[in-house]
Amino acid sequence: MQDVPIVSVVLVAFNEDIRLLEESITSITQQTLKNIELIIVDDSIDQKTIDIINKKSSMDHRIKVVRTEEKKIFSQALNLGLKNTSGKFIARMDPDDVSHPTRLETQVDFLENNSNYSLVGSAIKIINENGLEISTRKYPKSSFALKIWSIFRNPLAHPTVMMRRDIIDQGFLYDEDFSKAEDLELWLRLMKNNHKIYNLEQTLLSYRVVGNFSDKRFGENFQYNFFARRKNFSWRKPISGLISLVFAKMYTFLPKRFIDAAYKITK
Numbered sequence: 001m002q003d004v005p006i007v008s009v010v011l012v013a014f015n016e017d018i019r020l021l022e023e024s025i026t027s028i029t030q031q032t033l034k035n036i037e038l039i040i041v042d043d044s045i046d047q048k049t050i051d052i053i054n055k056k057s058s059m060d061h062r063i064k065v066v067r068t069e070e071k072k073i074f075s076q077a078l079n080l081g082l083k084n085t086s087g088k089f090i091a092r093m094d095p096d097d098v099s100h101p102t103r104l105e106t107q108v109d110f111l112e113n114n115s116n117y118s119l120v121g122s123a124i125k126i127i128n129e130n131g132l133e134i135s136t137r138k139y140p141k142s143s144f145a146l147k148i149w150s151i152f153r154n155p156l157a158h159p160t161v162m163m164r165r166d167i168i169d170q171g172f173l174y175d176e177d178f179s180k181a182e183d184l185e186l187w188l189r190l191m192k193n194n195h196k197i198y199n200l201e202q203t204l205l206s207y208r209v210v211g212n213f214s215d216k217r218f219g220e221n222f223q224y225n226f227f228a229r230r231k232n233f234s235w236r237k238p239i240s241g242l243i244s245l246v247f248a249k250m251y252t253f254l255p256k257r258f259i260d261a262a263y264k265i266t267k
Helices: 018-029 047-059 074-083 103-113 143-152 165-169 182-192 213-217 220-231 238-253 256-262
Strands: 007-013 036-042 063-066 089-093 119-127 133-137 162-164 197-208
Touching: 007 018, 007 074, 007 103, 018 036, 018 047, 036 047, 036 074, 047 063, 074 182, 089 103, 089 165, 103 119, 103 162, 103 197, 133 197, 143 182, 143 197, 143 238, 162 165, 182 197, 182 220, 220 238
Parallel strands: 007 036, 007 089, 036 063, 119 197
Antiparallel strands: 089 162, 119 133, 119 162
16 A cells, blocks of 8 residues: 655646656656655646656656646646645645755654644745846745844745645645735635744755846736735734735835836845
């Protein structure tokens, strides 16, 4: 009888570049922690993408592919993936990023030894389309610095996150009304409900950016950023909540050149 996996990794794919997708999947299957499963929610219609996912799953029984007839928005696909997991811990992964070999083992070790934390992320190395390092980014670890950071920015790099299964069992899924900023909304909701998060100092994932980094956070994403903060506003912390809303609203009106400056990547 096959052991229940310690970690379930959820990856959503949609017509991905097969070269990057294969590298991403391989970075999970070659983790130092072996007792895992990889849940791929595949919404692709491109046959090359479908074929590479089928090929990889046929080569490794730990890869499980979930497909439906209807195209889903990202938050819906993520929830579908979460509902198909069986691991004690749930990790996120994106189809163009690369998890470093000890990522899952390191994060499991942290959560096993720090029962007061519900989620853990890490620092990231930012790479371009060809895998060349552009920069690195660290996030506040915990406590006061992380709370201050979360007023203005996303406190976690989404594809680095590992969470306890208890979160899912308690009904904390992604809000499917959010087509953008679904991760920020979930983190804010969890923090509002007294779940503690932490960021490891180690760089455990290479985060791939094709083009301008700020493009991933411009336009509609800022609207949903504001919606996430408005939804999770708490009168228990009105000052920080109001500051967060004001800055989130300001971002929706700023010209893109100012966003580029705000998200300038520095080492």
